[in-house]
Amino acid sequence: MTAYAIFIRERSRNAAELQIYAELVTPLLGESGATVLAAYGALDPLEGAAPEGVVMASFPTMDAARAFYDNPEYQAAVKHRFLGADYRSFIIDGVS
Numbered sequence: 001m002t003a004y005a006i007f008i009r010e011r012s013r014n015a016a017e018l019q020i021y022a023e024l025v026t027p028l029l030g031e032s033g034a035t036v037l038a039a040y041g042a043l044d045p046l047e048g049a050a051p052e053g054v055v056m057a058s059f060p061t062m063d064a065a066r067a068f069y070d071n072p073e074y075q076a077a078v079k080h081r082f083l084g085a086d087y088r089s090f091i092i093d094g095v096s
Contacts, residue, residue, distance in 0.1 A: 002094035003062040005034070005069070007055040010086040017084030024077035032068040034059050052085070058094075065091045 012018065029036060040053040059065035068074060069091070081087060 001061060001096050003059050003065040003091055004037075004094060005057045005059065005065050005091050006089065008051045008088045009040075009053040009055075010051055010088065012052060012085045014084045017080045021077055021080035021084060024080065025074065028068070028071070028074050028077065029057060032059070032071075033064060034068060059091075062091060062093055 034057040036055065036057045038054060038056040040055065043050050043054065057065075059068065
């Protein structure tokens with residue numbers, strides 16, 4: 001069943017660190033079999049405070065999404081995201 005990884009950027013702190021993260025993560029996403037469905041596009045907040053940005057990627061399965069996140073190469077890249085901004089992220093199963 002398709003799973004979705006969602007990354008919600010709440011507040012940026014260091015643009016240079018976010019740029020490093022983007023440069024490192026882009027090829028990793030391509031290698032993982034993920035499909036980026038949305039990335040920092042226009043938001044139309046309906047309820048609550050609007051985040052700075054949202055990224056949503058689909059993976060073939062929950063296990064594939066988790067394997068991407070746990071991959072040592074991604075974990076090395078994600079350190080730059082942690083330094084660059086406050087994020088919330090999660091993986092959710094799609095509807096069958």
